[in-house]
Each structure stands twice: as structure tokens, then as C-alpha cells.
Amino acid sequence: MDWEFTQETFISLVSALPLTLSLAGTAIALGAVLALALALARTSGIVVLDWFARAYVFVFRGTPLLVQIFLIYYGLSQFPAVRHSIFWPVLRDAYWCAVMALSLNTAAYASEIIRGGLLSVPHGQVEAARACGMPRLMVFRRIVLPLAIRQALPGYGNEMISMIKATSLASIITLMEVTGVAARIISETYRAIEVFVVAGFIYLAINFLLTRLVQLVEFKLSPHLRQPENAAQAVIAGDAR
Numbered sequence: 001m002d003w004e005f006t007q008e009t010f011i012s013l014v015s016a017l018p019l020t021l022s023l024a025g026t027a028i029a030l031g032a033v034l035a036l037a038l039a040l041a042r043t044s045g046i047v048v049l050d051w052f053a054r055a056y057v058f059v060f061r062g063t064p065l066l067v068q069i070f071l072i073y074y075g076l077s078q079f080p081a082v083r084h085s086i087f088w089p090v091l092r093d094a095y096w097c098a099v100m101a102l103s104l105n106t107a108a109y110a111s112e113i114i115r116g117g118l119l120s121v122p123h124g125q126v127e128a129a130r131a132c133g134m135p136r137l138m139v140f141r142r143i144v145l146p147l148a149i150r151q152a153l154p155g156y157g158n159e160m161i162s163m164i165k166a167t168s169l170a171s172i173i174t175l176m177e178v179t180g181v182a183a184r185i186i187s188e189t190y191r192a193i194e195v196f197v198v199a200g201f202i203y204l205a206i207n208f209l210l211t212r213l214v215q216l217v218e219f220k221l222s223p224h225l226r227q228p229e230n231a232a233q234a235v236i237a238g239d240a241r
Contacts, residue, residue, distance in 0.1 A: 006194045009185060013178050013198055020177040021206075023095070023167045027102035028160055034103065035110035042115050053111065060108035066169055068105055073097040073173045098170040106163050110156060117152030118144065150221040157214035161207045168203075178202055 038056060041049035060068070076082045076091050090096045121144050129139045171180030182199040186192050 001194060001197075002191070005189075005191065006198060009182075009195050009198045010202075012185060013181055013195075013202055016176055016178050016181040017202065017206075019175065020164075020167050023098055023102065023170055023175070023177060024160075024164045026099050027106060027167075028163055030099070030103040031106035031110055031163070034107035035114055038107060038111035039114040039118060042111070043118055057108045057111060060105055065101065065105050065166055066172070069098060069101040069169055069173060072101045094170075094173045094175050098167075098173060098175055102163060102166060102170075105166070106159060109162075110159050113152045113155040113159060114148065116155070117148035117150075120151045121147045146221070150218070153214065153218050153221065157211065157218075160214070161210060164206055164210065165203060 038053045041053040044050065072091075073094060076097075082088060082091060125143055125147070126139060129143045130136075134142070167177055168179035170177055171183055174180075176184070178199055182195045185195050189195075
């Protein structure tokens, strides 16, 4: 390991970190909105919406993300109607094509996580809220959604970590995020070990911080699972005896 070269590589890769975080953050945010809509469609009881959501999840979970990126970036441009549409300024941009592919992909996985969270909400709490006179929208906003988020958060945290790692595939469509810059440095220096070790360390650091953040949010949303301080001290004192 050449530590001087490793340090220079680290500085170069960190400069590409904003693009990686931008890709991941935008895709996760857009994917969360679409995932919630798909989960609501699955649980709506409306046959057309249910089957549309099922087909969407089947297609995007059953095909590789790499293929989806290629189809959006290279495939849509093959249609003259797309090139002459108002969407072409967006679809010809590699950044937005990558965001679109990542968002559509993560929405398929996250919708099943959110659907599981919605189905885990105790029916008795919903009935109690309705008995108090809450309208359906208020019941969903104040009872169902908070409980579903708390139940789905661990699984959704894993999906966010996977999405951060998936941004590395954006380098194949000319985006110079962390992996793209790493590939460029390797092509110039032929020193793959140092470059990939540094790139892996950067992804590891990002996911470590994200994991701690998800655990903090989960702790804040689960006050009923926290052991009271006095009770915890009593247990520790009893064990000491």
C-alpha cells in the first residue's frame, strides 16, 4: 500500500461524494412517495389498483437494476416521440435517468416493506380511533401511518443502505460519483487495490452513519419499548446482589 497515493485517492473520491449523496437522497425521497402510493394501492381493496401495484413490484423486483438503468438511459432515446417530447431535456440527462431508475427500483422493494408495516397495525387501535369520532384521513395520519412507519423502519433502513450502494451503478452512464471516479483513477494508474479499498471505506462510513441515524429514529419512535430509568437501576442492583 502506497499511503501517499492512498491519501490522494481519498481526496479525489471525497470530492465525488456530494454527487453520490445527491443520487441516493433524491432517489430515496422520490421512491418513498411512490412506495407509499403502491402500498396503499395494494391495501385499497380495489382490484385494478391492486393488480397494477402487483405487476409493478413483480417487474422491478424481478429485473436487475443495471438493466433498468440501461433501458431508461439508452432505451428511451430510441423513440422519436420521447426525443421530441417535453420530457426530453430531463431524459437526456444522465443524472436524472439514474435518479429515475433508482427511484423506480427502490419503490418496488420499499412498497412491500411499507405494506407490511400497514398490515401490522392492530385493528383494535383503528376501531378505537373511529369510535372516538376520527375521520378516516385523520385515523390514517395520526394512528395508522405512525405505527406503520415504526414497524417498517428497520426493513426500510436496510433498503436505504442498499440504495446508497446501488448508486455505484450510475458510473456506467458516465456519472462521476465515487465509483466512477475510482474507475477513472484505476484506468490511469492501474492500482486497483488502494483505490477500491478507499472507495469501500467511504461507502462503509456513509452506511455506518445512516445505520446510527435509523437506530436513533427508531429509538425516538418507540418510547413504549424503553426501560424506565428507575426500573433499569433496580434490575442492575438486583443482579449485583
